[in-house]
Amino acid sequence: MLDFNYYVRTDVRFGKGQIKSLKELVAKYNRQSLGQLGEIKEVKTPNVLLVYGGGSIKKNGIYNDALEALSGCKICELNGIEPNPKIEKIREGAKLCKENDIDIVVAIGGGSVIDTSKVVAAGAYYDGDPWDMVLDSNKIGKVLPVIAILTIAATGSECNKNAVVSNMETNEKLGTSSKEFIPRAAICDPTYLFSLPAIQTAAGTADIMSHTFEQYFRKDTGAYLTQSFCESILKTCIKYCPVALQEPDNYEARANLMWASTTALNSLMSCGTGGAWTCHPIEHELSAYYDITHGVGLAIVTPRWMRYILNKDTVLKFAQYGHNVWNIRGELDSIDGLSKGELSIIANEAINRTEMFFKACGIPMTLTEIGIDDSKIDLMAEDTIKYNDLSNAFVPLTKEDISKILRMCL
Amino acid sequence: MLDFNYYVRTDVRFGKGQIKSLKELVAKYNRQSLGQLGEIKEVKTPNVLLVYGGGSIKKNGIYNDALEALSGCKICELNGIEPNPKIEKIREGAKLCKENDIDIVVAIGGGSVIDTSKVVAAGAYYDGDPWDMVLDSNKIGKVLPVIAILTIAATGSECNKNAVVSNMETNEKLGTSSKEFIPRAAICDPTYLFSLPAIQTAAGTADIMSHTFEQYFRKDTGAYLTQSFCESILKTCIKYCPVALQEPDNYEARANLMWASTTALNSLMSCGTGGAWTCHPIEHELSAYYDITHGVGLAIVTPRWMRYILNKDTVLKFAQYGHNVWNIRGELDSIDGLSKGELSIIANEAINRTEMFFKACGIPMTLTEIGIDDSKIDLMAEDTIKYNDLSNAFVPLTKEDISKILRMCL
Numbered sequence: 039m040l041d042f043n044y045y046v047r048t049d050v051r052f053g054k055g056q057i058k059s060l061k062e063l064v065a066k067y068n069r070q071s072l073g074q075l076g077e078i079k080e081v082k083t084p085n086v087l088l089v090y091g092g093g094s095i096k097k098n099g100i101y102n103d104a105l106e107a108l109s110g111c112k113i114c115e116l117n118g119i120e121p122n123p124k125i126e127k128i129r130e131g132a133k134l135c136k137e138n139d140i141d142i143v144v145a146i147g148g149g150s151v152i153d154t155s156k157v158v159a160a161g162a163y164y165d166g167d168p169w170d171m172v173l174d175s176n177k178i179g180k181v182l183p184v185i186a187i188l189t190i191a192a193t194g195s196e197c198n199k200n201a202v203v204s205n206m207e208t209n210e211k212l213g214t215s216s217k218e219f220i221p222r223a224a225i226c227d228p229t230y231l232f233s234l235p236a237i238q239t240a241a242g243t244a245d246i247m248s249h250t251f252e253q254y255f256r257k258d259t260g261a262y263l264t265q266s267f268c269e270s271i272l273k274t275c276i277k278y279c280p281v282a283l284q285e286p287d288n289y290e291a292r293a294n295l296m297w298a299s300t301t302a303l304n305s306l307m308s309c310g311t312g313g314a315w316t317c318h319p320i321e322h323e324l325s326a327y328y329d330i331t332h333g334v335g336l337a338i339v340t341p342r343w344m345r346y347i348l349n350k351d352t353v354l355k356f357a358q359y360g361h362n363v364w365n366i367r368g369e370l371d372s373i374d375g376l377s378k379g380e381l382s383i384i385a386n387e388a389i390n391r392t393e394m395f396f397k398a399c400g401i402p403m404t405l406t407e408i409g410i411d412d413s414k415i416d417l418m419a420e421d422t423i424k425y426n427d428l429s430n431a432f433v434p435l436t437k438e439d440i441s442k443i444l445r446m447c448l
Numbered sequence: 449m450l451d452f453n454y455y456v457r458t459d460v461r462f463g464k465g466q467i468k469s470l471k472e473l474v475a476k477y478n479r480q481s482l483g484q485l486g487e488i489k490e491v492k493t494p495n496v497l498l499v500y501g502g503g504s505i506k507k508n509g510i511y512n513d514a515l516e517a518l519s520g521c522k523i524c525e526l527n528g529i530e531p532n533p534k535i536e537k538i539r540e541g542a543k544l545c546k547e548n549d550i551d552i553v554v555a556i557g558g559g560s561v562i563d564t565s566k567v568v569a570a571g572a573y574y575d576g577d578p579w580d581m582v583l584d585s586n587k588i589g590k591v592l593p594v595i596a597i598l599t600i601a602a603t604g605s606e607c608n609k610n611a612v613v614s615n616m617e618t619n620e621k622l623g624t625s626s627k628e629f630i631p632r633a634a635i636c637d638p639t640y641l642f643s644l645p646a647i648q649t650a651a652g653t654a655d656i657m658s659h660t661f662e663q664y665f666r667k668d669t670g671a672y673l674t675q676s677f678c679e680s681i682l683k684t685c686i687k688y689c690p691v692a693l694q695e696p697d698n699y700e701a702r703a704n705l706m707w708a709s710t711t712a713l714n715s716l717m718s719c720g721t722g723g724a725w726t727c728h729p730i731e732h733e734l735s736a737y738y739d740i741t742h743g744v745g746l747a748i749v750t751p752r753w754m755r756y757i758l759n760k761d762t763v764l765k766f767a768q769y770g771h772n773v774w775n776i777r778g779e780l781d782s783i784d785g786l787s788k789g790e791l792s793i794i795a796n797e798a799i800n801r802t803e804m805f806f807k808a809c810g811i812p813m814t815l816t817e818i819g820i821d822d823s824k825i826d827l828m829a830e831d832t833i834k835y836n837d838l839s840n841a842f843v844p845l846t847k848e849d850i851s852k853i854l855r856m857c858l
Contacts (some may be wrong), residue, residue, distance in 0.1 A: 039638075039705040041463025046456065052719070053451025073483045092857050121623035228449075260700035262687065263707050266680035274673040290670035297719065307717075309462070309707065369779035 039310035060107035067222035069143040084141035123150040132161025149193030153201035181218035192242030192305020196224035211326035228292035239334025240399035243279040248336040252315040261310030319426035323418035330343040341393035342446040347433040357381040360388030449720035459633040471519035477632035478552040494551035500605035503510035533560040559603030566629040592626035602652030604713020605635035621736035624680025650809035651743025653689040658746040660726040671720030729836035733828035749802035752856040757843040767791040770798030
């Protein structure tokens with residue numbers, strides 16, 4: 039088991055109607071009450087920057103609930119945040135923070151909105167172009183407190199230090215990170231997921247599962263407990279995504295998926311393991327070039343990546359996945375004694391089931407179906423390597439490997 | 449899934465040699481740097497109260513490592529903390545904090561030392577007798593920051609808000625709790641467990657498993673993910689406790705047990721479930737009257753409690769435990785369709801295996817073996833009910849029920 043630092047300070051309020059906590063959370067965690075202003079001469083009602091995407095939160099009532107909870111505060115808005123959030127919006131948000139003496143950023147949305155809010159919150163204290171902080175996380179200094187109100191189960195951004203931002207001018211989609219990015223509080227209300235379109239439920243689940251796969255398929259470091267937690271999340275997604283698709287307002291299904299999305303990426307699933315991610319870097323290039331839905335890209339890439347890297351060195355791990363998550367050869371207490379041939383059967387079956395699962399959830403499972411041909415595959419493969427160090431991945435990949443994996447996705 | 453608040457602020461540094469972080473952690477989390485002193489005129493080197501048990505940390509070098517990391521700080525000591533920590537020591541510690549202007553409490557030990565430190569840290573700000581805060585948690589106000597350095601895998605106290613304190617004059621062992629009790633940081637070095645006596649390894653594991661059982665055997669609220677996490681912890685204990693007993697310096701085994709102890713009781717295992725604990729309240733009376741090792745008492749009580757409450761309403765849960773943790777009837781993807789008779793076979797087998805597991809770990813499995821006869825059983829049963837509300841437990845128990853369970857343990 040490798041050494042690790044586990045630190046998640048987020049005050050999570052989980053359940054139906056938790057928006058009622060927003061008033062208390064803003065009072066508790068704004069930069070005045072946290073002492074981030076230095077010596078406070080006079081406590082004033084906090085100024086809030088409200089960040090969100092399109093109009094869906096106005097239709098489903100979340101927007102009004104938030105405004106009500108924030109009554110009395112001066113509120114500025116940064117809206118129209120798109121999937122694969124763009125640096126332009128962050129520049130705009132940082133400017134708003136400076137001009138309006140903002141004390142706290144409230145993000146209502148999924149990963150795009152929360153990631154935007156994190157970099158905006160850092161931009162409030164940064165004199166240069168916020169893109170600098172994406173290119174170099176060392177440039178991130180002080181950060182305004184962020185509260186996340188989650189509207190989709192996918193990202194995990196509400197409890198972690200990461201943000202991913204796109205720059206369409208340069209076709210770059212890059213991650214940056216800082217402990218100061220970790221939101222101070224998160225409101226997770228599973229009923230907010232009831233109105234999600236089916237494809238977002240499915241793609242969100244693919245995202246949760248991919249986050250987990252990225253941390254599960256690692257070189258063995260003996261972190262058994264962490265790996266077993268990963269299996270719990272995968273089983274939860276497999277159990278409840280079909281239920282949520284069938285019955286969009288099934289609270290139990292939505293709640294389990296929502297909590298899975300948080301725990302999958304609050305660093306708990308990598309305690310004691312190490313190494314680089316693979317499918318996310320590849321998918322980030324698909325999104326950077328074609329602006330596709332992140333979770334759809336992940337669902338397409340993942341099973342092909344699994345098949346491509348399956349070999350005699352990795353077969354045990356894939357067989358463990360098949361045994362522990364899909365209950366293949368469940369009658370065995372352990373698969374440790376099996377031959378490579380027997381392990382290979384379990385491994386292949388597990389990969390097939392993974393692909394069939396995504397397909398059954400209604401996700402288009404080829405790049406062709408979502409309008410991507412092979413014209414930019416080599417370019418995307420090159421950029422994946424350019425912006426990410428995959429030499430430390432579960433199986434290190436070259437540019438040529440990535441091109442081949444992407445061609446398997448056509 | 450019930451509503452919940454998940455909030456664990458502890459900065460966990462996990463791994464070999466993490467004591468090197470102590471200097472940084474004390475600088476970061478003492479009450480001056482946290483702003484708990486109000487306006488600070490002049491930053492001074494923090495004053496530290498060092499809390500520990502007997503001499504074992506002096507033998508194994510932890511004490512010297514800590515002193516080295518704290519060089520330059522004024523250090524006071526509160527030592528001689530015993531298992532089932534006593535209120536007298538807390539009174540002494542609170543007095544030391546006040547007289548020496550203590551800025552931070554550093555606890556080196558297990559649950560007894562950390563729990564003592566929490567109440568001492570609150571006592572630093574409390575004018576009355578600290579026992580008041582055990583009897584009534586509302587009396588806990590400000591609390592000095594606490595850093596825990598773990599020397600046994602059992603308690604979970606390093607990342608939670610609870611403390612249990614004994615008052616031998618009144619035969620009371622009671623819990624109290626406050627969010628302010630949550631330690632600011634924890635140093636978890638699995639190599640510190642290498643020198644533990646076998647019985648402490650076994651009893652510590654029984655404690656971890658009992659914490660998990662208390663949260664796992666709950667009325668079904670649909671918190672599938674949380675319950676699956678519980679199963680991961682139980683499987684980890686079952687896998688690694690025998691290894692640690694066989695090879696005391698097996699790092700992988702110690703590390704998995706240590707992380708299991710933290711995650712079992714940092715509130716993650718009760719997210720979305722509710723209800724009262726059972727075996728801990730019963731065991732607390734055994735400890736209060738006979739001062740026995742907490743984990744031994746739990747191992748003795750647990751299987752008898754399981755057998756006593758096994759009935760047609762609880763059989764499904766026990767069978768799930770047998771299926772998911774012990775892989776009984778592992779060939780089945782789910783046991784949902786089985787008859788009550790079939791479920792009962794799995795359930796009984798699971799309970800038997802639990803008892804055999806504790807026995808195989810070398811824990812004395814009857815009260816008789818540890819010198820307890822039936823003379824005070826009814827008194828202890830009465831006190832269990834007096835100090836705990838078990839009406840909301842997985843299966844509510846009366847005084848008579850508890851007497852019967854304790855007699856099954858003789």
